[in-house]
Amino acid sequence: MSVFDEDDVLHGESEGEGQKEGQEEDTELLLEESTAMLFPSVCQIEPCSLTQDMIVPGLSLLCRTGNGLAHAFVKLDIKDRHLTDIVLLRSFIHLRFLDISSNYLSDLSPLAALTQLLWLKGDGNRIEGFQGQPLGQLTYLQWLSLAVNHLCDVEGLGGPSLESLNLIGNGIQRMAGLECQSLTNLVTLELRGNRLETTDGIYLPNLRCLYLVRWLLLLFSI
Numbered sequence: 001m002s003v004f005d006e007d008d009v010l011h012g013e014s015e016g017e018g019q020k021e022g023q024e025e026d027t028e029l030l031l032e033e034s035t036a037m038l039f040p041s042v043c044q045i046e047p048c049s050l051t052q053d054m055i056v057p058g059l060s061l062l063c064r065t066g067n068g069l070a071h072a073f074v075k076l077d078i079k080d081r082h083l084t085d086i087v088l089l090r091s092f093i094h095l096r097f098l099d100i101s102s103n104y105l106s107d108l109s110p111l112a113a114l115t116q117l118l119w120l121k122g123d124g125n126r127i128e129g130f131q132g133q134p135l136g137q138l139t140y141l142q143w144l145s146l147a148v149n150h151l152c153d154v155e156g157l158g159g160p161s162l163e164s165l166n167l168i169g170n171g172i173q174r175m176a177g178l179e180c181q182s183l184t185n186l187v188t189l190e191l192r193g194n195r196l197e198t199t200d201g202i203y204l205p206n207l208r209c210l211y212l213v214r215w216l217l218l219l220f221s222i
Contacts, residue, residue, distance in 0.1 A: 045104050050088045054081055065094055066116075074116070079103070086110050101125070101145075108133045116140060123147040123166075130156040136182065146170070147190070154201075158182035168211075169193040175201030 061075035072094035078086075083103040089095070090113040098114070101123040108127065111117065112134035120141060127133070127149040135144065136158040144159070145166035152171045158179030165186060172194040180203045188209040189202070196212065 045084065046082075047084045048082045048104075050078065050081070050083055050086045052088070054078055054083075055088065055092070061097065063094075063096075079121075089114065106150075108135065111135070112137055114138065119143045121145045122149070125149050127151060130154060132156075135159060136179065154178045160185070162186050164188045166190040167194065171195055173197065175199065178202065180204055 055076065055078065058077040059073040059075070060077070061073060062071055063074045064070070065072050074094055075097040076089075076092065076095055077099045079099045080102040083100070083105060085107065086100060086105060087110050089098075089110045093113055094116060095114050096116050097119040098111075098117060099121045101121050103125055105122065105125040106127055108122070109132070111120070115138065117138050118140055120135075120138075120143070123145055124147070127146055129151060130136075133156070135141065136156065138159065140161050141159055142161050143164045144162060147166050148169035150171065151167060152173060154167070154172060154175055155177030156179065157177070158181075160182050162183060163185050165188070168190050170193070172191065173196065175196070175198075178201050180201075183204055185206060186204050187206055188211075189204070189207060190211045192211050192213060199210075199212070202210070
């Protein structure tokens with residue numbers, strides 16, 4: 001089993017780079033299959049908590065931890081497990097890459113403990129808003145995808161290191177409340193498949209790519 005340094009992970013294994021085409025295909029599939037498959041009625045959803053047995057097979061990418069003396073798995077894939085809570089993740093503080101997509105999650109508060117998180121994919125869940133969620137506290141988070149959730153606004157959304165944000169296929173109507181002052185590193189913003197009537201509230205100094213309509217790409221050269 002190979003062991004990687006943190007720099008190797010960020011520059012050679014970074015999940016946010018080199019997989020753009022595959023991520024776009026996954027997002028398009030989510031858009032096409034969304035309501036019937038991803039959002040069954042509440043009465044059909046049985047509580048399902050994350051367990052150790054679910055976590056173990058999803059762990060990968062063994063790396064040195066911050067002090068360089070110990071090692072830990074930093075990547076976890078637990079997508080499509082019918083999960084309604086992920087409280088157990090609080091113990092996995094060394095995770096840097098996490099895929100929790102295609103579950104029934106509405107509460108991401110356990111992620112507050114994952115202070116080393118760089119990459120988070122939470123597509124196809126039941127997240128309704130950013131208020132009360134810990135995403136703004138994840139100071140190293142660079143790539144975030146919450147496509148096809150139940151989002152109606154972006155109130156409270158921020159992140160000092162965030163560079164790429166995917167919110168495709170939600171019900172967002174307005175961008176007021178976006179914490180632009182803490183999103184100064186955001187370069188790419190995906191908003192296709194929402195209900196936006198205006199871009200008021202999007203004041204991002206380093207934004208280069210803004211996707212608004214399903215097949216329309218607006219390029220900004222600031």
